[in-house]
Amino acid sequence: MLSYQHAYHAGNLADVHKHALHSSALDYLTRKDKALSYFETHAGRGLYHLDGIEARKTGEAAQGIARVADWFAPDHPYARARAVVAAAHGAAAYPGSPLIAAALLRGFDNMTLAELHPAEVSALRQAMPQRYVQVLQEDGLAMALSRTPPEPRRGLMLIDPSYEVKTDYDRISDLIAKLHRKWNVGVIMLWYPVLANLAYLMMAQALRMRFPDALSHEVRFPPARPGHGMIGSGIFVLNPPFGLQDEATRLTARYAGL
Structure with a gap:
């Protein structure tokens, strides 16, 4: 459960998919001059270096953001956030x-980030800018239930497990249903890997049946290396902000061209 290290995978094609939609959702939500509550259940270390040993070992970033950065114009929120981080931490830094x-939230928005891995928590606390943010070393899914509904009620929660524990797939549908009952106005965004062994499929189907009005979006891409099981990326969003479907459609076309 504590063995996953995202540094080996940061900036890969799944991250590009997730972060393009995540940043687009936040961009829309911050257009109103009203405070937001923002949560992450599996925050990781927050800052990665694409010239580091881990990234170079897998080559996933080279096949990911390094290859497709031109998909995003400078005014795209994903590109804007990357530019902020590069200015602070160097060109090889990846957020x-x-x-x-x-990079996208305002000073009056609240951030609550959960992460279990002690080393990742320490790195996350160092990486976060000086602004109001809670970094919690605790189970993120338990945090999600205990801290909703938040104040302010407008906001977004990103649920991004490593799926190392097989029961994650079994828990997610019921968890999201409970969250939605408690926080029916919240934007709840789930990322999941699209795997050759189809381990994700029952979870994804259950969510689509349970929430037919949600945004469900998957992209496919070549495996990062021979035998690698991840062949795509999935995003499921309750209460998707306006325009998020358009960004998903744009990404579908981009990934189809790989």
Whole structure:
């Protein structure tokens, strides 16, 4: 459960998919001059370096953001967030979702980030800018239930497990249903891997049946290396902000061209 290290995978094609939609949702939500509550259940370390040993070992970033950065114009929120992080940490720096959120949220928005891995928590606390943010070393899914509904009620929660524990797939549908009952106005965004062994499929189907009005979006891409099981990326969003479907449609066309 504590063995997953996202540094090996940061900036891969799944991250590009997730972060493009995540940043687009935040961009829309921050257009109103009203405060937001922002949560992450599996925050990771927040800041990664694409010239680091881990990234170079897998080559996933080279096949990911390094290859497709031109998909995003400079005014796209994903590109804007990356530019903020590069200005602060260098051209090889890559923001995880906490730093993307920090780049796009305002000073009066609230951030709550959960992460279990002690080393990742320590790195996350160092990476986050000086602004109001809670970094919690605790189970993110338990945090999600205990801290909703938040105040302010407008907001977004990103649920992004590693799926190392097989029961994650079994828990997610019921968890999201409970969250939605408690926080029916919240934007609840789930990322999941599209796997050759179809381990994700029952979960994704259950969510679509349970929430037919949600945004469900998957893209496919070549495996990062021979035998690698991840062949795509999925995003499921309750209460998707206006325009998010358009961004998903644009990404479908981009990934189809790989």
